[in-house]
Amino acid sequence: MEALFNLVPLVVFLPVLGLLINMLFGGRMSEKAIGTVASAASGLTFVVSVLLGVALWAGHGHAEVVPFAEWIKIGTLDIPWNFRVDTLSVTMMLVVSVVGTLIHIYAIGYMHEDVRFKKDEKRFQRFFVFMNLFIAMMMILVSGDSYLMLFVGWEGVGLCSFLLIGFWYDMDTLGRPSWANSNAAKKAFIVNRIGDFGFLLAGLTMFWWFGSVQFGEVFNKTPFIPESIILAITLFMLIGVAGKSSQIPLYVWLPDAMAGPTPVSALIHAATMVTAGVYLIARSWPLYSAVPNAQFIVALVGAVTALFAATIAVGQYDIKKVLAYSTISQLGFMVAAVGMGAFVAGMFHLVTHAFFKALLFLSAGSVILGLERGHHHLAHHGPDSGQHEEVFDPGDMRNMGGLRKRMPVTFWLYMIGTLALAGIFPFAGFWSKDEILLEAARNYTVVYVLLVIAAFFTAFYMGRQIWMVFFGRSRHAAAEHAEESPKIITVPLMVLAGLSVLGGVLNLPGVHTLTHWLEHTIALAAEHGAEVGGFLALSWGGLNPVVALVSTLLALGAIYLSWLLYGRKPLEAGQKDPLKKILGPIFTGMENKWFVDEGYRAAFVDRYADLGRFLAEVVDGRFWHDFVHDKLIAGTYNWLSKIALDRYADQKGIDAFFNGLGELIKRISASLRRLQNGFVRSYALAVLFGVIAILGYLLLK
Amino acid sequence: MDLGIPLTHYLLVSAILFTMGALGVLIRRNALIVFMSIELMLNAANLAFVAFARSFEQTTGQPVFTGQLFVFFVIAVAAAEVAVGLALIVAIFRTKQTIDVDQLSSMKG
Amino acid sequence: MDFLTNPLNLVTFSPLVGVLLLLVLPSGRKNLLRWTALLVSLLTFGLSIWMLTQFQAAEAVAPGELHLGLSLPWIQVAGWNITYAMGVDGLSILLVLLTTFLTPLSILSTWTAVEERVKDFMLFFLLLEVGMLGVFLAQDLFLFYIFWEFTLVPMYFLIGIWGGPRRIYAAIKFFLYTMAGSILMLLAILYIGIQAGTFSVPELITALPGLYASGVIALGAQMLLFLAFTAAFAIKVPMWPLHSWLPDAHVEAPTAGSVILAGVLLKMGTYGFIRFNIPMFPDAAVKAAPWIALLAVIGIIYGAWVCYAQKDVKKLVAYSSVSHLGFVMLGLFALNAQGMEGAILQMINHGLSTGALFLLVGMIYEQTHTREIAVYGGLWKITPIFGSIMLVVSLSSMGLPGLNGFVGEFTILLGAFGSQAIGSPWFAGVAAAGVIMAAIYILYMFQKMFLGPEGSIVEEIKKHGHALRDLNWREIVIMVPLLVFIFWIGLYPKPFFDLMAPAVEKLVEALPQIVH
């Protein structure tokens, strides 16, 4: 069994192999073959992860560090590339590989159609190369044994995110030539880099205080490091978390990231990459546990994000945008959980969320494809095919309605996802969310209140979505002609649906499978709590009937409320959202994402560009280049040489800039030159002047 | 042959002559006169030289030839200069029909 | 015979073989001239690899020392004590290899780009190589100065004859700026030579501490000497605010010139700091470290910010050098092993990445004859190989982990963060923000050129009856070696660190301890 640990590098290299095969030979392979290779690479990764899990289980959860290669070694700085196999990392590996594999399979079907709708079939190959690259990077992230290796994966997934958000880089989400998608990709990368900056600072601080960035050494030394330093490190890390896991204030990139193909949204921007922040905090539990102040800040950030994003989700019309804000909100739950020290609860929610949010996204993708097919059908077969050239947004819920009948399988899958997300008993989300709420209720009332309200909103916007998409009458011809998706798309969804239903089994109250599993990595409060002095809550408490009841009732109430607004009297084509009447400007705020993007643009983005222009044009261009160089230095030279080489075309412009020192030296030189007037007598005068000056000096000094 | 005139008087005259010569170079425009002014400067030096030599002779009581010797050299060399200078002036006059030095300013700057 | 068989001499002067050959070849046979130059530069590269093996053998015996050196009396009269001293150690070996590596690639890139006066071009190029190699290998200040100044001449011609429309302006500016710095260094060199009675760098490094201790050279004088050397090197680097010449020179220089300028010539400045400034004036270096770090950080931020506002892609890459070299300077004056090794590695990285960027920009410029970012767009779709390579190089330039740039930048930041000489983590903290800004300008460039809808240039080219083509085989052959190293250093930088580590450690140990 021990030998199995040595398989761990495969979790990285299998996907790399897959991507290399597809990159080098994909051009000559069929779409099926490409998809199969990529899926197989991901699937094998899953197998390896399972084997690692088995090995761990057999070894009673003892963590194993597998040295792999030397990377950076300078003086005291020694950062090898070691793999860490422990229950936490294997949990992440399993989640990534299982969701990843399912999405790979789904994408074979999805991308087959997508590349045809977007009229660039050659990009199919590229998609799977990037997807495999993502799996590899994610695996580096979760399997690394040091903060730096984690950072490598961290940035690597950021790159994949960039590449995949910008997969249709030459158009917008509707397929029109545009900068939109590439802007979204760029935004994601840059905002993530802001987070990475925080991570980097955390790493630098860590190295100089701990002398290492290896997990083991850092955690061992934690008790001996001043609290202020740990506080700084944890808060720097929080910046990283906010970037990657899309928390306030850096969450703005995630909604835009929906520009990527739907499988990407599901895999990267819902199930795996964005949870890396949660993983990071869970991984750093000894650090966070040592500083309660940091824990509270983290929890608060998570809770505020959870509520804030949920409110925005209520006002969205794009099916994927709703899910995107929902993701941000749910990530807020997780961050709040790990912030409170409820690391297991956070991880639990991470796992279940991965299942049901992937399910929701992929189902939404199925819906979108269904509408695309309907639209496509109209364009080619409809009676007025010519008129359907107008821009059609297959993701806009206002174009949907009544899809329950056209796409029954998708509908039921979507329902399961919705119920899981809304936290309805006995779906997976219920268990995991409840654990978080329970911890919040115990520790921070304010966090609890925020999260409960967020849970209410969650159920509400999901209900709203269900009513708008699947019930009522079709509001667009395309929706009338929507077609159900093929098996290759629906089968992986069914698997995910199964996981969404049963995910709660992982950590049922009283049984605590996941807790027991993770406690090998995340130590028990009893052992460490006294020393570290912070919160280290492991969910032993089981089900608190009050908390569970409150949240369930609220969720049901929210769904009922949404039925009142959207279900009872379905939306008609062109009709305004009924909430708009009720909430007025508040809804306008929700619709427009509280104008945060606009605010950022005005406060930072434009200012950055302005300052850049100012520096480039005024400081560097006009001051350093034109004034200091051209006017003061070259201007002086040029004037002196103005008669020479009139063909100095480029210096004529410079001549216009004379002033300052240039002017002074110009005058001096002009008068000097005037002295040289060709008259013998003035030359003699100069000589005499020199003589008088010298004699005068010698006699008078 | 002590004439009873102190050395300083000779030197004063010499300095005045020298200054006149130098000023002449600056003020006069006729090349010939400029040239003559230069000769005046040389002769001012000659005067001082001889005066110095005489004065050394008186202090040391021995004949001193250096001064006179130098004066002869200067006179001889000045003569050579005259030859060359006049030739140049003549050549210029032939070309430009003038010996006004202020007309000689085709090159400047 | 020592002189002729010494590996360093062979490497340094082997391009002269090409110079002689080119002189006798007819100037009309352009391809013959190109091949000659290419083969000779490859020969030099081969020799440098051979030199590397010998270096490693010697390093195994005496790590961190100067190797393969020779020191012949050169001018030993009239109170002069000038030796012809060459030597290579961990500080310079990589730069030598970088030079010999980039030169053939640059020559290959001129195959179709340079059609005018091919013979002269190749002549100057090979002469430039001699100069650069000499700068890195010379171990006598006098010899160093000669090589240092000599590199100006061929580069001046390369910019001035084969450059863009404002080439003469740029060439003269390049020349005068660099010379302005180096003449002050000349005085400092002479002063040191007079005081220490030798120009040999190793001897000086041993002799100078005595002179400082005995007060023959007071601390103030040491500071002035340091400043004089700094003037020369800082202009070359270029450190903010002395960078004004760089964008002009880069924009106007022909592609191959830009590659060498960015790849090697700028490194001469940073190399100067680590070879001369720091070991020869250790007290001054420690004192100056925070100030230099300040300028470096300003350069990092300023360069990155200015990049973002550029409309000319070559100018953007040029300003990015200001930012990147700021990192190198920050690392050097961290004065600890991490910072300095990172800085040396980053010199190589910058040579590879920025060199590659200039090559790529040159390749597209050859087709479109414009460098204006706004006219491009959607190139990735039209030229996938080109786009992909550009992506990798761009990512390397912005320091993505797994590629070379990250290893350098990270180690530099790490070194600077805890540097006692710099004295405050704030410098590194602010510099770290440079990684965000790098992402901003690099992605801006990549997006505007390669992503998004097709730019106007595509139509423009079609109007002329052409189509944008992807990279051809020659261009791919140029890029592949660069990519190999970009990945290699990123994934497994150990061999590179191993080469420099003993020398850097020796250097760091010799520095005075900072007591707060």
Place this chain on the structure above:
Amino acid sequence: MMQFDPNDLNSILPLVVLLGWACVLLLVDLFIPKGRKGWTAILAAFGLAISMGLTLGRAGQIGSGFRGMVVQDGFSTFLAVLILGSGLLGIALAYDYMRRMGWERGEFYPILMFSVSGMVLMAQAADLIVVFLALELLSIPLYVLAAFGSPRPDSEEAGLKYFLLGAFATGFVVYGITLVYGATGATALREIVDATFAMGTPSPLLLIGAALIMVGFGFKVAAVPFHMWTPDVYQGAPTAVTAFMAVGAKAAGFAALLRVFVLAFPLLQADLVPVIWALAALTMLVGNVIAIAQTNIKRMLAYSSIAHAGYILMAFVAFGDSAVRADAVASALFYLLVYAITSFGAWAVVIALEKKDGRGLEITDYAGLGRKRPALAAAMTVFMLSLTGMPPTLGLIGKFYLFRAVIDAGQIWLAVIGVLTSLISAYYYLRVVVTMYMREGEPETTREPWLDLTWSLAALATVVLSFLPAALFAWASGAILRLF
């Protein structure tokens, strides 16, 4: 009382040969038919060569003659070789040039030889009387040579200007010598220095005398503010003469300055240093700054020549400091040599482009030379780089030597001015290079064997010797001043 001492003649043997040869050649020339005056040139060259042979052959010897009025030492040998070499190169440049320009007259060569004799005598002079004689012997023929382009007005104007101003300056020298004589009672350098020692603090008379002598030689070497004749004369004179004058007259001027001041007035150091400092700084500044504005290559090189006088003057600042003056003198001599080689080369290129009607002298006329005559342009580039002080040329080595002496003398700020002005100079030297290589044009050039040989040898020497300067260093540093 006066007896003939063969040793007297021996001490100036090369000079005697030279003068004798010149006198004889003047007669012989009468019999050489017009149009074949090349023979005169060749004979003159022979004379110079023999004299040079004699000088070199007696290189190690040290001696004096005429009761110490002339000396022969390393210093005089170095300068004599330099000057005789300049004479030879002057003839090489003039050989075809004078004919091409229509100025070929046989007496040119003997006159040139007389001037050379004056310069050589100057190098050997150890008595102010001899200094004066040598000054006139070198100057008067130069006045004639400058005007040798007659009837071209420029040349005549140059001749007369040079003559009037030269004589004016001579007036100061003579008066200066008078005052020194008055103050010390001597004209022999050794006696002057003895008298000064006896005097303790130098009398004002002596100071003024020394200052006036300095003015006179400052004029010869074209130090600011006594430089103003230089551009006009250099421009107007036949280019071959200009080349000879730029090197020879400068060498002689510095020979006198160095020998007289180092040997006779070392005690005036404290008083004169600020003066020389100012002269050097002004000369470098003014020469380089005004050079930038020149469009005529001859004028530009004239200002360049002024600027280089300034550099050499820097070394002269330390004339009274016995610890460093040997080095200072050596570096000045070395720099003179470097300047001689480089400047002859540059003037040769100028001659190659000069036309009979006076065209070809604007810098713009050099456009396209890089394409038309690659070798010529390369040579010119070498000269320009050397004048700037860039490798791989002697110019850099010269600056190295010179600046070391200046720094050694403690004059760091003067050195800073020196390097900064050399930066300024880079601009106008580079402009020539820019024009040759980076501008298009169709320059008309002349190919003449001696001319081509001159510039190619000069270029070769400028580059090759820069790698092997040890022997030259040794020679210059061995050229120690001696006084008998």
